[in-house]
Amino acid sequence: MNLNITGHHVEVTQSIREYVTTKLDKVIRHFDNVTSVSVILSVEKLKQKAEVTVHVRGKDLFVESEESDLYAAIDGMIDKLDRQILKHKQKSADHDREALKHQSPEA
Template identity: 80%
Template sequence: MNLNITGHHLDVTPAIREYVTGKLDRVIRHFDHVTATHVILSVEKLKQKAEVTVHVRGKDIFVESSNEDLYAAIDAMIDKLDRQVVKHKEKSSDHTRDAIKHQQTAEG
């Protein structure tokens, strides 16, 4: 998996990089078809903003979150991403089951 972490008006310190990487690993463990992940951390006046785009086979999942605290924004972003990844995984497995059912009824 290709991971890219970028900061806008913000220096991405090793501590922030490690924090984001650790949180993303937990989410991406749910889904093994992730090809690339791009994280953008930015500061806009008093708001800290975290965005992520996860490229999976057949779809790009985009999530953003903002808060006064950067770590809280990252946590909220990861929670949203986790829900979307699980939802995408369930949809793709449902399509696979439907295809198998359809194939079995066609044969029988």
């Protein structure tokens, strides 16, 4: 999995990089088809913004979160991403079950 963390108007320190990495590892464990992850951390006046794009097989998941604190924005982003990944995983599983159910048995 490729992980790219960039900052706009904010320096991505080692502690921020480790924080994002550990949080993402917990979420990505749910889904093993992740090819790459791109995280953008930005500051605009009093708003701290965290956005992530997760590339999985067949789909790109995008999440963003704005808070007054960068770590809170990262936590909000991770929570949203976790829900999206679980929803995508459930849809994939349901689709696979439907495909198996509709296959005709061989005579």
